[in-house]
Amino acid sequence: MRRSLPILVAATAAFATLVAPASTATTRSIKVGDNYFVRDGSSPTISVSKSTRVKWLWRGDSPHNVKVSRGPVKFSSKTMTTGSYTKAMTRTGTYKIYCSVHGSSDQSMTLRVR
Numbered sequence: 001m002r003r004s005l006p007i008l009v010a011a012t013a014a015f016a017t018l019v020a021p022a023s024t025a026t027t028r029s030i031k032v033g034d035n036y037f038v039r040d041g042s043s044p045t046i047s048v049s050k051s052t053r054v055k056w057l058w059r060g061d062s063p064h065n066v067k068v069s070r071g072p073v074k075f076s077s078k079t080m081t082t083g084s085y086t087k088a089m090t091r092t093g094t095y096k097i098y099c100s101v102h103g104s105s106d107q108s109m110t111l112r113v114r
Contacts, residue, residue, distance in 0.1 A: 025088065027053040030109070034060035035102050037109040045110040048089060054111065055086040064099045064107070071095035071111075089113045 028048050031038055037056075038044040048054060056066050058080060066085055067076040072093035077085035079101060095111040098104035 025051050025053050027055055027086075029055045029057055032056050032058045032060075032064050032066070032099075034062045035099075035106050037097070037099075037107060043108045043110070045112060047112040047114060050089060050092050050113055052113070053086055053088050055084050057084045058082050063101055065101060067098055067100050069096045069098055069104065071097075076100075 026049065028046065030046060033040060036042070038046065046054075056077065058064060061081065063079050063081045065077050065079040066087075068074045072091040072095070075087055089111075092113045095113070096104075097109050097111055099107040101107075
């Protein structure tokens with residue numbers, strides 16, 4: 001019985017590794033304010049790892065959206081004044097993002113996925 005205990009422990013650990021749920025993806029939140037992403041007065045560059053879920057959170061009173069003008073994958077949110085939009089970043093590269101309501105000169109950002 002004493003000899004079988006280490007084998008049982010090792011087998012249990014191996015089985016737990018096989019059936020353990022996959023790790024949850026990281027989520028990065030980005031604020032969508034009135035005429036800016038992240039913070040007022042700048043066009044920020046945000047870097048995330050591949051498979052990160054990026055969640056844009058609407059704050060403020062004006063309607064906004066999230067649109068990719070350049071990047072490995074094009075995506076866009078609907079125009080809204082509250083709520084959020086989440087996108088899992090599955091392709092590496094640089095994404096130029098803007099709000100089409102306010103234009104890229106007023107509301108833009110760069111998202112780098114490594």
